[in-house]
Amino acid sequence: MKKFVFALAVALTSLFLSALVPSAAFAQVEGSASEMGGMMINQGNVEVGGGGNFLRQNQGDRWDLNINGKVEYFFLNRFSGGGRVEFSDSNVESTYVRVGPSATYYFAIIKNIALYVDQAILWTNPRGDGDNYIYGDTGVGADFFVRPNIAVGPSVRGVYYFNGDKGLPSGGTDIRINLSTFF
Secondary structure: OOOHHHHHHHHHHHHHHHHHHHHHHHHHHHOOHHHHOOOOOOOEEEEEEEEEEEEEEEEHHEEEEEEEEEEEEEEOOOOOEEEEEEEEEEEOOOEEEEEEEEEEEEEEEEOOOOEEEEEEEEEEOOOOOOOOOEEEEEEEEEEEEEEEEEEEEEEEEEEEOOOOOOOEEEEEEEEEEEEEOOO
């Protein structure tokens, strides 16, 4: 069953990337950094970023903390791929670490704002009780470039979990604040 879950995660990532490649190849024609408002989201650059969120619920004094980091290389203008690592803790659920591939496509630029969609499929290792499982998220966000190489902004993510031992996928919505620097 775990092989099936892994194959499903690879298939979803491949489907996402294949849908973006034609759009990213077309975006390459747009070219120079000056045409992109000086933002460093063009081929050959690297993004190092991270983000997180903290949630405190009134019911039962529950809290959740999520911190993540990513490194992505721009293979084409506006299209980057790389990896992401996440750490999460909660006073109700187990602490866990996630790691896996990620991809981002910047689909619109308005002055110093770049809108994007991204995808990650992450292997999750909960500490304490629980089995390893696959965690995925698909996000839409906005990077506000305060300098040509520094961006901050929110993202809204649909998250889903696949655990072959526990039945059907489940998920929810996640809102994060992100900070990135581009080289």
